[in-house]
Every structure is written in structure tokens, then in C-alpha cells.
Amino acid sequence: MEDDNGGIIMSKDSNKFDVIAKLDHVTKAFGEVVAVSEASFSVEKGKITGFLGPNGAGKTTSIKMILGLTRPQKGRVTLFGKDPFYKSSLKQLIGYIPEVEAFPKWMKARDYFYWLGRFQLTKEEAIRRADEVLEEIGLENVANKRIKEFSKGMKQRMKIGQALLHKPVLIIGDEPFNGLDPVVRRTMFDLFKDYARMYNSTFLISSHILFEIEKISETVILMYKGRTIAQGSPIRIREMIGDQPHSIQITVKDSKKLSTLLINNANEEVVSQIKFQKDIRSNENQLIVLTNEPREFYSLVTDLVCDHEIPIIEIKATDEGLENLYKTLTIG
Amino acid sequence: MTNIEEEINSTQYIEDIIRPKSVKELVLGQQDKLINSIKIGFKTLFYSKKWLIYIALAFIFLPVIILIEIVIEGGTIEIKRPDEAFVDVIFGILFPLIFVFGCLLLSLPLSADEISDHSIELYLVRPIKREVYWLSRWIVVNVVVYCVNIIIYFVYYLFVHAFAEQGVFAGIEENLFVFGKVAIILLLATLIYSGTFLLVGMIGNRGLLLSFMLAIFELFFIGLFYLNKNPYIPQNNLYEIANDLLPNHVDFDTPDDLELLNAWIYVTIFPIVVFVVGAFYLRMREFK
Numbered sequence: 262m263e264d265d266n267g268g269i270i271m272s273k274d275s276n277k278f279d280v281i282a283k284l285d286h287v288t289k290a291f292g293e294v295v296a297v298s299e300a301s302f303s304v305e306k307g308k309i310t311g312f313l314g315p316n317g318a319g320k321t322t323s324i325k326m327i328l329g330l331t332r333p334q335k336g337r338v339t340l341f342g343k344d345p346f347y348k349s350s351l352k353q354l355i356g357y358i359p360e361v362e363a364f365p366k367w368m369k370a371r372d373y374f375y376w377l378g379r380f381q382l383t384k385e386e387a388i389r390r391a392d393e394v395l396e397e398i399g400l401e402n403v404a405n406k407r408i409k410e411f412s413k414g415m416k417q418r419m420k421i422g423q424a425l426l427h428k429p430v431l432i433i434g435d436e437p438f439n440g441l442d443p444v445v446r447r448t449m450f451d452l453f454k455d456y457a458r459m460y461n462s463t464f465l466i467s468s469h470i471l472f473e474i475e476k477i478s479e480t481v482i483l484m485y486k487g488r489t490i491a492q493g494s495p496i497r498i499r500e501m502i503g504d505q506p507h508s509i510q511i512t513v514k515d516s517k518k519l520s521t522l523l524i525n526n527a528n529e530e531v532v533s534q535i536k537f538q539k540d541i542r543s544n545e546n547q548l549i550v551l552t553n554e555p556r557e558f559y560s561l562v563t564d565l566v567c568d569h570e571i572p573i574i575e576i577k578a579t580d581e582g583l584e585n586l587y588k589t590l591t592i593g
Numbered sequence: 594m595t596n597i598e599e600e601i602n603s604t605q606y607i608e609d610i611i612r613p614k615s616v617k618e619l620v621l622g623q624q625d626k627l628i629n630s631i632k633i634g635f636k637t638l639f640y641s642k643k644w645l646i647y648i649a650l651a652f653i654f655l656p657v658i659i660l661i662e663i664v665i666e667g668g669t670i671e672i673k674r675p676d677e678a679f680v681d682v683i684f685g686i687l688f689p690l691i692f693v694f695g696c697l698l699l700s701l702p703l704s705a706d707e708i709s710d711h712s713i714e715l716y717l718v719r720p721i722k723r724e725v726y727w728l729s730r731w732i733v734v735n736v737v738v739y740c741v742n743i744i745i746y747f748v749y750y751l752f753v754h755a756f757a758e759q760g761v762f763a764g765i766e767e768n769l770f771v772f773g774k775v776a777i778i779l780l781l782a783t784l785i786y787s788g789t790f791l792l793v794g795m796i797g798n799r800g801l802l803l804s805f806m807l808a809i810f811e812l813f814f815i816g817l818f819y820l821n822k823n824p825y826i827p828q829n830n831l832y833e834i835a836n837d838l839l840p841n842h843v844d845f846d847t848p849d850d851l852e853l854l855n856a857w858i859y860v861t862i863f864p865i866v867v868f869v870v871g872a873f874y875l876r877m878r879e880f881k
Binding site: 322353 | 603606607608610611614622625626629630632636637639640641707710711714715717718719721722880881
């Protein structure tokens with residue numbers, strides 16, 4: 262069927278492609294470094310799957326194997342039942358949000374969407390979708406600006422937007438919410454949910470922040486040191502991690518104001534410790550907050566930055582909480 | 594949901610995309626993507642502005658040439674044989690000193706730069722075949738290198754005729770055949786070097802280093818070794834063809850065992866081999 266704009270909406274009645282992507286006992290090493298070791302997991306159609314693991318767990322390598330950018334040394338990777346490395350037509354069905362900035366320096370925002378969209382869409386569709394997606398990600402006002410002039414958060418939204426242009430069946434995001442402030446992050450969550458609902462798009466979203474993944478995922482794959490150690494519902498994963506304290510890093514210009522607000526508005530469970538530090542590279546102020554209630558904490562931060570108009574440069578979880586979970590799961 | 598909407602369900606849609614295609618479908622399907630990739634390639638090269646650096650570099654030699662002419666002519670610039678002067682400038686200065694470097698410079702935005710800024714990954718996760726992507730880059734680099742050089746050479750052609758002893762632009766039409774033959778040699782040189790540097794640049798940083806060494810070695814240092822008489826050096830083959838095309842203007846000392854037919858075969862096969870190797874390389878390349 263087609264949506265109002267003529268795009269194809271995927272109906273939910275099929276079962277042939279219930280498993281869209283699959284890794285079957287896959288191993289991939291770079292020299293002596295084993296990035297992925299005997300990993301097995303599957304991505305089911307129509308679901309938003311969270312792909313959780315600390316930095317260096319093998320998430321990006323797994324994603325690149327699904328995308329057909331690299332090949333496994335052992336095991337089998339399939340996308341829609343085919344080998345993604347050799348079958349280029351499969352790419353019509355996927356969208357990819359890379360972790361790194363992959364922008365040709367000369368491109369303006371609208372051009373970027375148009376030229377990338379033209380690989381899958383007709384000229385008219387590419388023009389129309391470029392404008393639609395710019396609106397969806399809230400960058401319609403800067404459509405004719407060069408991407409190199411954008412802030413980190415705007416660039417992140419551009420990366421998300423280019424993956425949605427052709428309403429793909431599978432959208433793979435490698436840390437897609439990095440660098441987004443809480444408000445935009447929430448908007449992007451809603452956007453993903455809209456695509457899943459309207460176009461029956463499937464998502465594989467990697468992150469090292471459990472409570473980010475938990476908000477949008479129906480199922481979570483846990484990866485640690487190249488191995489998949491669990492796959493299940495976010496509730497089950499959260500039960501496992503429940504007792505672990507979480508360390509969250511917030512880069513903000515007015516760190517004193519935010520820390521005062523946090524202390525005044527949260528109990529000891531939500532904010533149990535705050536440390537001040539400076540980013541080594543950018544010299545920007547950072548807060549490292551320890552919390553036992555991450556969900557409440559993220560909600561509180563969102564409310565505070567909106568109510569008091571505090572510009573957040575970056576908010577991200579450090580890997581400490583997850584590391585503890587993985588140690589619990591792998592060592593016992 | 595209407596009947597038509599029911600027909601276009603997800604399984605059909607996916608199956609239609611992943612089913613094996615006939616050659617005709619495959620070609621038609623990739624044609625648009627090739628053209629799109631070529632357009633992106635041209636824009637990338639245009640906005641990289643490396644062509645401006647190359648053009649500036651090419652015209653650095655202009656004052657030197659003027660100075661030499663003034664000294665030779667005893668205070669004035671009066672070029673007795675503009676056609677000879679033109680060929681001398683091309684084969685004496687531009688070709689040996691900056692042409693190969695220009696091929697390297699102009700190919701960089703589509704080779705090493707696209708690898709290092711990861712934009713190649715963004716293109717290759719789209720339904721363009723890797724070989725088609727390579728073809729688009731190969732076409733773009735060759736066209737740009739040729740066009741930029743032909744413009745530079747034409748400016749030099751105008752310049753030498755502007756100071757012709759017989760009058761301003763005297764002989765400019767009669768000598769066009771010389772320009773045409775130089776353009777043929779330039780085309781052959783472009784096909785040889787542009788594809789080579791595109792491929793070497795794509796190999797990565799080590800490839801880039803290798804290509805720099807190649808560029809410097811062939812043109813500046815190779816003469817120091819016995820290799821300068823090697824028939825497998827592209828330049829020797831090109832000079833052999835130049836001897837044949839412009840017998841009244843050049844007389845390069847090419848290797849004794851190098852025959853004209855072999856030179857033509859060499860310069861024809863070399864770009865084909867590079868193109869096939871490049872397509873195979875990109876087909877197998879992993880982006881980690």
C-alpha cells in the first residue's frame with residue numbers, strides 16, 4: 262500500500278522475512294584483535310532492536326558486516342536471507358546512520374539529502390523527500406546552509422535524516438543519539454517510533470546507554486568483548502542491571518547552575534554524587550553524575566534544561582554502569 | 594486498504610528487490626546510480642578546489658618562460674616558431690614537472706579523501722554496485738584531469754602565438770594540428786596516470802605515500818637509474834608515440850627495443866588493466 266505521499270507502506274502480514282538480519286556464529290578479527298567472536302543474534306522484522314554494549318564490544322563491526330562493508334572470517338551473516346557483501350540490491354532496503362561524520366564538505370543540507378536520495382529515488386521523489394525529512398528532523402530552516410557550518414547535534418540529525426530518505430525496511434543506527442540534547446533526543450525517539458508504525462520499518466540501534474535503548478526498543482541485544490551475551494526484552498535487561506549505579510557525563514557551559522538545580526530537585530537515589538571536570542580536548546565544563554535511578558534522572562535533566570533554558574552540549578553515559586553489568590553477567 | 598494496496602505488501606516488495614535480475618534490468622537499474630555518482634563526483638572535485646591549485650601551479654611557469662624568451666630574444670618577446678615553442682613548453686616543462694603531480698592532486702578528493710572522511714561508506718551502503726561506483730570515479734577523474742590540462746595547454750598555446758614574431762596570433766589556425774596531436778598524447782597520458790593515482794589513493798595512506806613516491810620517482814629520479822631505458826615505464830611509451838605524431842617537433846631518446854606498435858598497445862592496455870584491478874580491488878575491499 263502507499264502512504265499519502267505515494268511512498269510504500271509495508272504491511273505487517275508477511276512472515277517470510279520475519280528475521281531480517283542474522284549473525285550466525287560470526288567471528289571477525291583485525292590482526293590479533295578479535296572484534297567479534299562467535300557472535301549470534303537476529304533482528305526481527307517490525308521491531309526496534311537495541312544493540313547494547315560498551316565501546317569496543319564489537320557493535321560497529323557487527324553492523325558493518327550486516328551492511329556488507331566488511332566480511333566475517335568465520336560464520337555467516339545474512340540480510341534478507343542473502344550475503345550483504347555481494348548483493349548490492351539489498352541496500353535498497355536499508356538505511357544506515359554511521360557513528361562517524363561522513364559528510365562531503367561541499368554539500369548543503371538539502372543537496373546532501375537530494376544526492377544521497379537519488380541512489381534510491383526518482384528525481385521528483387528525492388526532491389520531495391529531502392524537504393520532508395528536513396522538516397521531520399527540524400532542520401528545514403537551514404536547508405541551504407553547508408553542513409560543515411552545523412553544530413554537532415545538527416550534524417547528528419543530518420546523519421539520521423539521510424537514513425530515512427527512502428523509508429527503508431531496515432534502519433541501522435550506530436550510536437545515532439550521540440551529541441543530541443535531551444529534547445531533540447526525545448524528538449528522534451518519536452520519529453523512529455513513527456517510522457516503525459507508519460512504514461513498518463525495522464530498527465537496529467546501537468548504544469552504550471541502556472536507558473536510552475530501553476525507551477525505544479522492544480528487544481535488546483547485549484554484546485560484550487565481541488560476544489553476544491544476552492538477547493531479550495528491555496525489562497529483563499533492566500532487571501539485571503537494576504542494582505548497578507550509573508555514571509552520566511554532561512557537557513554544559515553553565516555547569517554550576519545545572520548542578521545546583523540537580524541537587525535541589527533530586528533525592529539521593531536520583532543524584533547520589535556530582536563531580537566537576539573539564540574536557541581535555543575542548544576545555545568545556547563537564548558534570549559526572551552518579552545515579553541509581555537513571556530513568557528518573559534523564560527525565561529530570563530534560564525538564565530542567567527546558568524550564569531553565571540551559572544549553573547542553575552533550576549528554577552521555579560513561580561505560581562504567583554497563584561494564585559492571587557485563588562483569589556480573591560474564592563473571593557472575 | 595484497497596486491492597492495489599493489498600498487492601503491494603512487504604513480502605512482494607522485498608522479494609522484487611532481492612530477486613535475481615536479468616542483465617538488462619541490472620544495467621537499467623545501475624544506469625541512474627552511475628549518472629548520480631558521476632554528478633556527485635564532479636561536484637566533489639569542483640568544490641574541493643584542488644583544480645585551482647593545479648592551475649595556479651601550471652601558470653607559475655609562465656613568468657619563467659617569458660623571462661627566458663626575453664633573454665633569448667635580447668630584450669623583446671618575439672617567438673619565431675610558436676608551434677615549436679608550444680611543444681617545448683608542454684614536453685619540456687608542463688608534462689615532466691607537474692602533469693603526474695596534477696593527476697595525483699586532482700584524484701585525491703575522490704580517492705584518499707572519500708576513504709578518510711568515510712563518505713565512500715555512505716555511498717556503498719546504497720544500491721550502487723561497487724564496480725559501478727568505481728567506474729563513476731574513474732570517469733570523473735579522467736574527464737577532469739583531461740579538461741583542466743587541455744585548458745591550461747590551450748592558454749599556453751594562445752600565449753606563444755600572442756608573441757609570434759610574424760604578428761599577434763599569427764599561425765594560430767595553421768598550428769591547430771599540433772595542438773590536436775598534443776591533445777591526443779595528453780588523452781593517453783591522462784588515461785594512464787589518472788586511473789593509477791585514483792586506485793593508489795584508494796588503497797589508503799600507504800597507497801598515498803606510494804603514489805607520491807611514484808610521481809616523484811618516475812619524473813625526477815628515474816633518470817638516475819638504468820630504468821630510464823625501460824620500455825615498461827609509461828612515459829617512455831608516450832614519448833615514443835609523441836616521436837611518431839610530432840616528428841618535426843620532438844625527438845625523444847626512447848629505449849631502443851621499444852617499437853611504436855608496442856607503445857600503442859602498452860598505452861591502450863595499461864588503463865584497462867588499472868581499471869579492472871581497481872574494480873576488483875573495490876569489489877573485495879572491506880571498510881572496517
